[in-house]
Amino acid sequence: MREDRIDRLTVSDQWKQRFKAITKAGGTPLPDFRSLPLAEGRGITFNWLAFLLAPFYFAAKELWRQAIV
Template identity: 60%
Template sequence: MAPDFNTLQGGRFDERSIQHLRRPCAACAPAGGGGGSGARPAVDHIARLDVSDSWKRRFRLIEKAGGAELRQSGDLKSAERRGIGFNFLAFLFGPFYFLAKGLWRPAVAYSLLAVAVGMTLDMLSKGKLSHGLGYGFAFVYSMRANVLYYRKVVLAEMSWF
């Protein structure tokens, strides 16, 4: 009998569970046996996370799209791609949304990058190009929020970008 890797510690997976997600045991292998077929494991690890149902739905779509790298995102329907590719609250609130979700590293990194690029554009173009910079970084925040939060909650990873 395979050990139970589904235990959570503090609402997050422990190291053994993370390794189990990357290489599931025979009991959790995708249906049909074809590794990488895109089918979800028999044991739903995301259902045990302490997040809302809408986040669980997004996390399942991210897994369906090939994980954090989204290698199979072309297989998703257009509405599903929009669901994981754009976060409206992150667009509106940017670094504050990231901080509220515990994504302080990317919040700091993107904010410092925005300030550096803004100052450079301001010096080079006398303010004409730097006006659009805020919208550009708002799109960056909105497009990265879901995958970064997936990495934090599901994979227990914290990256700077």
């Protein structure tokens, strides 16, 4: 039933896969998150943009100095 509603959404296939994984994990509280395969869990929680741009942010804010001390 829920997968039919997800399939009818007008979003990209990637977002449909994410919504299906969230549904499989028990909804937004994610009580069954540990039961998901690793790839599906990372698809929900990992942010590539933040991973790639974080070093530039730390350099611009000069937060690397705090890491050294």
